[in-house]
Every structure is written in structure tokens, then in C-alpha cells.
Amino acid sequence: MSAPIASKYRADIDGLRTIAVMSVFLFHANSSWMPGGYIGVDIFFVISGFLITRIIAREIENGDFSLKMFYVRRIRRILPVFYTVVLASIFVGAWVLLPEDLHSLLDSARYAVFFAANVYFAQDKGYFDISADEKPLLHLWSLSIEEQYYFVWPLLLMLLYALASRWNEKLRALKENLIIGFTALFVIAGFVYTQYMLITRPGDANTYFLLQFRFGELMIGSLTALLAVWKSRLGMRMLAYAGAILVFLGLWTLDRDSVFPGVNALYPCVGAAFIIYSGQAGGGGGSTAIHRWLGLKPMSLVGLLSYSIYLWHWPILAFMRYVYGSYSLPWQWILYAFVFTFALAFLSYYLIERNTKGAKLSLGKAFICMFLIPAALVYVVAEKLEASRPVTPKSLELANYGTDVCHGVDSGQCVRGDRNLSPTVLVTGDSHAAMFNSFIDVVGKHEGWAAVVRTGSSCSPVFGFNETLLPVSAQQPCADLKEFVEESYGDYQAVIFASYWAYQLGLIEKGADPLYLTRLEQTLRSMAERAPVYVLSDVPRLPVHPFRQEHFSRIGLLVDRQLSALHMQANEVIRKIVEKIPNVYWIDLSAALSGFDYMSIYSGKPVYFDDNHLNVYGSSSLGELFIRNQPPLLTNR
Known part of the structure; x- marks a missing residue:
């Protein structure tokens, strides 16, 4: 298990992020352009599971893992741009939205600051519901799932290592297999449970939005990080191409009407896992045309911007659709959406992300400055706006x-x-x-x-x-x-x-x-x-x-x-x-x-x-x- 834990920048993973975010963007711009583009979110889940598990496992193996520092890094990485987008959406909504729609936006913002946007939208309508195209913070459901995963998985992984540490060094292989085995069980249990719920409760928004139905996807990434590198160069190449085929099939054979997530989510999740796994050093990783293409400078650059692109693109499209009154936007509007998204993503990455993710802060300071104060600001602004823009019944x-x-x-x-x-x-x-x-x-x-x-x-x-x-x-x-x-x-x-x-x-x-x-x-x-x-x-x-x-x-x-x-x-x-x-x-x-x-x-x-x-x-x-x-x-x- 020690072989895949080595930390090294992977340009191909940033390239895979580009595939994920642009698939989602194209699908949200017009679902007919890439019918299964929504699976980009599932690719993100696998990437997150892989990277987070690789970091935690490496640090536990080295004896220097700190839960406090893990959360400091997550806070610095996620929250500054997140709150920027939430507050910007609220201020635009205060101008553009009718009072009743503004109040719904403010409710979703309150849930989002406590990493529960997915819970809020699960109570409402489905992801593919037509009115959903006009909800500016709907996309934060996926971010909430990842944040909830960050609270659950590090503790579970620490527990697995603690249990496995009872085995002496002579039984190291058994110890590693124990951790991998439990992780694989989480993957299997997650997908079986999700598929069962999709069959028994069709159309239930919970099965799209809640962590328990996506946990298996994140765990595929975690399992990928824990597996030892395969030494067969031919085998790794075959995995890379198989992964690309699976992702392609997911993008072009799935659509809004597909039963999802469940078994159909295996296309993007297993495909992304194959690409990530086969790109590791030591087994011919990075030697395929797929990895070289993913690692090209333009691909990796967009991948670096992918978090900001994802956060900005949906509110821009949602407000445009709210104003235009239709899901189908004129091509000029979509062009403006791409320009505004990339411009704001570039600014937020270079002005916010790069400066905050390396800031030297204690957990207390990070919690106060990057979570508590912005969250309080969201609540204060929401209360003021609700008071100034009350919902009044329309005359008969x-x-x-x-x-x-x-x-x-x-x-x-x-x-x-x-x-x-x-x-x-x-x-x-x-x-x-x-x-x-x-x-x-x-x-x-x-x-x-x-x-x-x-x-x-x-x-x-x-x-x-x-x-x-x-x-x-x-x-x-x-x-x-x-x-x-x-x-x-x-x-x-x-x-x-x-x-x-x-x-x-x-x-x-x-x-x-x-x-x-x-x-x-x-x-x-x-x-x-x-x-x-x-x-x-x-x-x-x-x-x-x-x-x-x-x-x-x-x-x-x-x-x-x-x-x-x-x-x-x-x-x-x-x-x-x-x-x-x-x-x-x-x-x-x-x-x-x-x-x-x-x-x-x-x-x-x-x-x-x-x-x-x-x-x-x-x-x-x-x-x-x-x-x-x-x-x-x-x-x-």
C-alpha cells in the first residue's frame, strides 16, 4: 500500500478535472450538447476521494497526520471562494429575483453555509426538474456531499488504521489488505444500497442529493488511492483506455431520463478510477496518449480553475434563465455565460484561491476568519433582505x-x-x-x-x-x-x-x-x-x-x-x-x-x-x- 501513497503533482488529474467541469458546464448550458454531462460531478467525487485518501494515508503512514491541519487545509481550499460566490449570488438575487424567489435563495444559502445544501434541495424538487434550472445555488449540493465526506471518511480511515495497527509488522500485508477490504466493502455497500433505493423509491430526490447515496462513488476514489501500483505496463495501459471508454460511454449514453446514480454511476466512477490509477508512477503511469493529453498545459490550467469554474457557472446560467424565462438560451447568452464564468474563475483563482490555500493559520483562526465571520455575514444579510423584501400576497x-x-x-x-x-x-x-x-x-x-x-x-x-x-x-x-x-x-x-x-x-x-x-x-x-x-x-x-x-x-x-x-x-x-x-x-x-x-x-x-x-x-x-x-x-x- 505504500507505493501509491507517494505525493507527486499529477497534471493528468487536473486534466481529468477539466473533462469533469467542462462536461458539467456543457450539459448545464444545453443538455442536448452532452446528454450525460452531469456525470462530471461523479468524476469530481472520485478525484476527491482519491486525493484526500492519498494525503491522509501518507500522513498516517508517516506518523504525522493531524485532523486539525486536515480541516485547516480544507477550510483554506474550499470556503473563501465558496462564500464569495454565495454572497455574490445573494446580492444579484436581491436585485433580480421576486421576493418569494429571493426568500428561497436565502433559505438555500443558510443551508449551504452549514454544508447541508443537498439536504435542502432533497426536500424540494429533483435535480432535473425544469424550475431547478433557475435556482442559483442548486449546484452546491455536490459541494455539501464532499464536505460531509470530509467529516466522515478521515475518522473512519483513522479507525481502520488503528484497528490494523494491532497486527505486528510481520503481518503488514494482512494489515494493508484489511484496510483495503473494508474500503471495498464500503464501495459495494454504497452502490447496492443506492440501486435498491432507486428501484424501490423511483423519482425520490433523496437518492440524487444525499451523501449515503453517493458515498460509494467517493469510496471508489479512496479505494484507488489505497491499492498498490500494478507493475504491468501493458495492464496499466489497458486500464487507461478502458477508463476513457467508460467515461465516454457515460457522457454519451446516459441522459436526463437515465436511472441515476446507482449502477449507471459506475461508468464515470470506474472510468475515472482506471484513468487515475493507471497514471501512477511505477507501473508505466503517464505513458499513455490519454495521460499525456490530459497533462497538456491548457488542460491542466483549466483543471486548476475547475473549482472556481464550477462555483461560478451555475449561478450565472440560473440567473440568465430566470430573466430570459426559458431553459433554452440564445447562443449569445450562452457565449456571455462562458466568458463571465471564465473571467470570474480566473479572478477568484488568482486573487483568492492561490492566496488563501497556503495561508498559515491555526484551526481556530481559520474557523473564525474563513467560516464563522462569512457565515454570520450571510445570515445577517439574509435577515435584512427578507425584512426589506417581504412576500406579499397578490391581489385576487x-x-x-x-x-x-x-x-x-x-x-x-x-x-x-x-x-x-x-x-x-x-x-x-x-x-x-x-x-x-x-x-x-x-x-x-x-x-x-x-x-x-x-x-x-x-x-x-x-x-x-x-x-x-x-x-x-x-x-x-x-x-x-x-x-x-x-x-x-x-x-x-x-x-x-x-x-x-x-x-x-x-x-x-x-x-x-x-x-x-x-x-x-x-x-x-x-x-x-x-x-x-x-x-x-x-x-x-x-x-x-x-x-x-x-x-x-x-x-x-x-x-x-x-x-x-x-x-x-x-x-x-x-x-x-x-x-x-x-x-x-x-x-x-x-x-x-x-x-x-x-x-x-x-x-x-x-x-x-x-x-x-x-x-x-x-x-x-x-x-x-x-x-x-x-x-x-x-x-x-
Whole structure:
């Protein structure tokens, strides 16, 4: 065991760090570029396990291991840049984020300073959840795992050496095998337990974020550090190339949908371990093209910056996605993300990392200066920001499309428009019809008619609509709505039909009724034989949440975003169907919608309550703009 413990700088390991950090960066920039790029984190785990175990084992063998100095080195190496990034993220978040999102950031920062960010995010949603792409400190989960490993493994390794020291020098080989054997058992137990939990509790975020499910990965690196160097030059070369193949397979055969970590984590972990092990001196290490390439100056330089690159890249991408409102960023934004990341990483490495990791400090001074004071600063800043940016409930007119609407039920204020009149119009459809309740109030009062508005969640009540494709909670309300519409539409002088056309046509989500368009045409023809039918165009789906857009406008953060064309595509399909049916009329709302700023703000207030539904204020404002700019709704067009 003494052979691999010798300490010598390994440029190829820094090159392997480059592979790890750039894989993660590319995956986070756009997951389609490198589908399994997230395994770069697992490569980091193996590298950390190897280096930490090599240092501890060497010092224990030499009789000069100090737990205090071990933690001093870890504090100097990790915390200064860590706190710089956390505080920078908080200050940017205080400007960019809405209060409720800022409070979530501050909560994650509090957990992070106590090396428990992984615990915080395990309580929330999964790593690959869409909203996760906008959480600035999400990436600290992996750093928390490494920090927790630093508390556990040195003590376990000291215990193993203490137990093995009972064997006399003549039984040294048995002593070494005992330590290696226990370490190997930790690897096996870690992976078996993780795989078992992945099978029995699929989708549980705990299995991605918590130490017990990653411990086996770190222990692969530890085991690699403890094994004696293999003397076969050919064998070491074969391991190097096998390791490269395994890493490559992990990067290009795994993706977001792969069951992970568990057995699939063996690709990057065993691959990285093979590369690290085969690069050791004494067994032909470093003699392969792989090690020479990894040891090139540009590779090792990026490897030296890898810790800072990892810390900076994710907050930059997360804030960009928060502002832009989409996971898919324009190429210019991604280019800026790379430039900013490398610039900040270069500065933090040369101004902070290089100066602090060699600072001569006692454990007490390191603890106070590099942990306690920055942690207290994070807490004080968080408390001040929460007090100055409280989360206030949104007014009802901004937070929904009405609390008294007949949506999924036949109770509430079902009569809209001029309520002094008997209703002569039926308005129906899914939630994109429900959002027009206030619009109908304004337009109906202006034109002198009243309407019964009955709608259902995700339910566009065409005759024969397959409600079994809807969530269970929406199926019975949809069946009831279909029955009501089919039985009563002939009792009205006009029918207004509206729906989330892009959704119903299957352009937004899978699972739409494949016969919807045929059934819609048949329904409109049947209705038009009794009374005129007016089909409303749909509203755009916003590229960014309306409350965010209001906030960005207020702070002067003006961004040009690509508006989704799906609503126009869907509107065009429906319009062509409508215009070939006698007594059915297409009502294009685009002229009225053009009165909204950024398609989501009117007179300084948001007109949507999410990215695709008008709120009460927006619906009534659209009604005002409609009667001001367009012909009457109920006319034979």
C-alpha cells in the first residue's frame, strides 16, 4: 500500500478535472450538447476521494497526520471562494429575483453555509426538474456531499488504521489488505444500497442529493488511492483506455431520463478510477496518449480553475434563465455565460484561491476568519433582505381568473355580461375559456347581452371528447360539462367557444385527444345548425412569468425574448376549420392583445397570472381594448 501513497503533482488529474467541469458546464448550458454531462460531478467525487485518501494515508503512514491541519487545509481550499460566490449570488438575487424567489435563495444559502445544501434541495424538487434550472445555488449540493465526506471518511480511515495497527509488522500485508477490504466493502455497500433505493423509491430526490447515496462513488476514489501500483505496463495501459471508454460511454449514453446514480454511476466512477490509477508512477503511469493529453498545459490550467469554474457557472446560467424565462438560451447568452464564468474563475483563482490555500493559520483562526465571520455575514444579510423584501400576497384580480367562476362546477357566478338580462349566450371551453369570464362581463355589458359561462379544467367539451386522457380529478367534471353543453346549447341564441388550442392539438403536451380536430369540426357544425357560433382566438403563451416581467420593467431590465409561435400555429389551424363552416365565426383578438406591453403588462400591472392564463385584471382590460378597437363580438361576420 505504500507505493501509491507517494505525493507527486499529477497534471493528468487536473486534466481529468477539466473533462469533469467542462462536461458539467456543457450539459448545464444545453443538455442536448452532452446528454450525460452531469456525470462530471461523479468524476469530481472520485478525484476527491482519491486525493484526500492519498494525503491522509501518507500522513498516517508517516506518523504525522493531524485532523486539525486536515480541516485547516480544507477550510483554506474550499470556503473563501465558496462564500464569495454565495454572497455574490445573494446580492444579484436581491436585485433580480421576486421576493418569494429571493426568500428561497436565502433559505438555500443558510443551508449551504452549514454544508447541508443537498439536504435542502432533497426536500424540494429533483435535480432535473425544469424550475431547478433557475435556482442559483442548486449546484452546491455536490459541494455539501464532499464536505460531509470530509467529516466522515478521515475518522473512519483513522479507525481502520488503528484497528490494523494491532497486527505486528510481520503481518503488514494482512494489515494493508484489511484496510483495503473494508474500503471495498464500503464501495459495494454504497452502490447496492443506492440501486435498491432507486428501484424501490423511483423519482425520490433523496437518492440524487444525499451523501449515503453517493458515498460509494467517493469510496471508489479512496479505494484507488489505497491499492498498490500494478507493475504491468501493458495492464496499466489497458486500464487507461478502458477508463476513457467508460467515461465516454457515460457522457454519451446516459441522459436526463437515465436511472441515476446507482449502477449507471459506475461508468464515470470506474472510468475515472482506471484513468487515475493507471497514471501512477511505477507501473508505466503517464505513458499513455490519454495521460499525456490530459497533462497538456491548457488542460491542466483549466483543471486548476475547475473549482472556481464550477462555483461560478451555475449561478450565472440560473440567473440568465430566470430573466430570459426559458431553459433554452440564445447562443449569445450562452457565449456571455462562458466568458463571465471564465473571467470570474480566473479572478477568484488568482486573487483568492492561490492566496488563501497556503495561508498559515491555526484551526481556530481559520474557523473564525474563513467560516464563522462569512457565515454570520450571510445570515445577517439574509435577515435584512427578507425584512426589506417581504412576500406579499397578490391581489385576487392579479392572482387568478376569478374565484366565483363556474369552472369544473355548476355553482358560482355562472351568468356574466349584463346580469340584469336573461342569458341568451352560452360560453364554454377549457381553462382558456374560464379566463374570459371578466372579458365577457365587459363586452356583454357594452353590447347588451348576458351569457352562461361553464368551463372545465383541460376540458374542451366537443362532442365525444375523451376525458379519460385528462388527470383523474378533471375527468368527472369534464364528463358533466360535456353532458351539459350537448343537452343545452340549442337553448341559446349564440355559442362562444374558446380553448387552449395549442394544448388541445397536442402542441404543448403529449396525451391530447388525437381525434380532437375532427370532433371539434363536427361539434361546431352541429351547433351552427341551431345558432351562430363564435370561436375565440387564443392568447400567446408568455416567454417569462408576468410578475417577473413587471418586476424587470420596474428595475429597468429590458430583454428582447423570442415569443412562442405555438399559439399562432394553433390559431391558424382552428381558423381554417372555422372559416369553412357556415354560421361559425372566427374572432381574432390579436388587435386587442396588441394593447398590452410585452404582451403581459397593461398600465403597469400584469395581465396574466401564469404564463398562459389571463387574470381578472387582464381579462377585463382585454375586454376594454376589444370594444375600443374591434367590431362587436356578436355580429354575423
